[in-house]
Amino acid sequence: MTKVIDISKHQGEMDFKKTAQKGVKAVMMRASYGESRDVKFDDFYENATKAGLSVGAYFFATWHYNSVSPDFETAKKNAVSQTKKALSYLSGKKITAPVAVDIELEKGAQLEFSKSELTALVNLAVNEIKKAGYNPLVYSSVSWFNDRFDADEIACPLWVAYYYNNAQIDEFPDTKYGIILKSLKDKTVLWQHSSKGDGKSYGATSQFIDENFCYDEKLFFNEKSPAPTVTATTDKKSLYTVKIRQGSWYVRKRADVTSSPVKIISGNVTLQASQKKNGWHYLTLHKGWIGPAAISQSVYNKNTTPKTHTVKSGENLTVISKKYNLTINEILSKNIKKYPKITADFIVTGWVLNL
Numbered sequence: 001m002t003k004v005i006d007i008s009k010h011q012g013e014m015d016f017k018k019t020a021q022k023g024v025k026a027v028m029m030r031a032s033y034g035e036s037r038d039v040k041f042d043d044f045y046e047n048a049t050k051a052g053l054s055v056g057a058y059f060f061a062t063w064h065y066n067s068v069s070p071d072f073e074t075a076k077k078n079a080v081s082q083t084k085k086a087l088s089y090l091s092g093k094k095i096t097a098p099v100a101v102d103i104e105l106e107k108g109a110q111l112e113f114s115k116s117e118l119t120a121l122v123n124l125a126v127n128e129i130k131k132a133g134y135n136p137l138v139y140s141s142v143s144w145f146n147d148r149f150d151a152d153e154i155a156c157p158l159w160v161a162y163y164y165n166n167a168q169i170d171e172f173p174d175t176k177y178g179i180i181l182k183s184l185k186d187k188t189v190l191w192q193h194s195s196k197g198d199g200k201s202y203g204a205t206s207q208f209i210d211e212n213f214c215y216d217e218k219l220f221f222n223e224k225s226p227a228p229t230v231t232a233t234t235d236k237k238s239l240y241t242v243k244i245r246q247g248s249w250y251v252r253k254r255a256d257v258t259s260s261p262v263k264i265i266s267g268n269v270t271l272q273a274s275q276k277k278n279g280w281h282y283l284t285l286h287k288g289w290i291g292p293a294a295i296s297q298s299v300y301n302k303n304t305t306p307k308t309h310t311v312k313s314g315e316n317l318t319v320i321s322k323k324y325n326l327t328i329n330e331i332l333s334k335n336i337k338k339y340p341k342i343t344a345d346f347i348v349t350g351w352v353l354n355l
Contacts, residue, residue, distance in 0.1 A: 002214040004028060004097075004190060005197065006058065018203030021273070026097045026220040028159075028190075028212075032086040034062040045093055056097025058139060059086035062101060063240050064121060066110045073116055076204075079121045083108040083128040090132075097220040100137035100159055101125045103144065110340075111148075119150045123257060126156045128346065130279055130292070135219050142177045145352040151184060152250070153257045155279065155292050159190040165228040167193035169213040182186075185294060186247040186267075189216040222328035240273040242281050244290070244299040251288035255280035262288035300325045311351045317344055324355055331355070 003023050004283065008030035009016065018029065027048050030038045041057075050057050062068050063082045069075035083101065090099070103122060105111055113121065122138055129136035138154050142162040145151040162181050164173050169191075172182040181191065190212045197211040214220060244267040252259040255277045265286060273281035279292030309320055317328045328344050334354040335342050347353075 004212040004214045004218045006210045011206045013205045015203035020051050028056045031089045033060045035085040037089050054096045058100040059101050060102045072211045079124045083125040089134045098137045099129050099134040100139045102139040111168040119153050123155045142181050146180045157189040158187045160188050161192040218309040241299045243270050245296045249287045255289040309353045313349050
């Protein structure tokens, strides 16, 4: 079992050698509160990495507070801008564990967004984390995932807080919230089961420390899973082989959680996809889009790359290179003789590029 703790400036000083001796292998550190950097983050990061610990980060969000975002449109802008600011604090650091957005309310704060609105807002933050190249998580309490979110629509795995004495990693309590936690198990990668861990035994000067059970060790050590076994025949239109997580998942008309469902499919299968957009995949068999939360692995099928691409209006080489999993230089080298004027910043609609 991998032990994971989460810390912030409230832990005071940390002796990460003691942390490691306690059997902890990964630490989630608060990088920011709102748009402000946690004053201990840089120091914690440096010393934890020296102790050989895997480091993840979390952002304590305030963009959902009424005092910060009085309406939905303002909240959308703030969710993006606050997350981008928080991500800037990770620059130059080797983050080997996930990056989480922490959604809760402090005493006296208020929130009036609906479940669908809050879910859409948190997915904006999740998308920024993905675009920055990190594995995202959403942290909240089990009651919030049940009452304030559409948990199935959150576009990443969950980090769930539910405090229970003598908690066991492989057994969920037979309580109201334990049953809800069990219903979320297929999306949960961290269960924060205690806020009363013995801080001193973990090397903190604070009396207490948060303790977590980890259910997906690969996410916390930046390891790659083995390629899935292909269970459907690939063809020229199947650019991706995707492995669907266990559970039931919506397939939607568009790559958007607000889009109408086409159908519900069961997971623990491997399927083919012809398109990829912001983590969403268009499933060839089911003729619809499935979200990133449902996908445990996506493998690009290099042998299915078309030989040419006709440039469409509004496209550039960045878009085209990402579509075919090529570098811009690879495309330039194959087309410079055919189109001498081509550059990384200049292509013409209608050109037929060699791939």
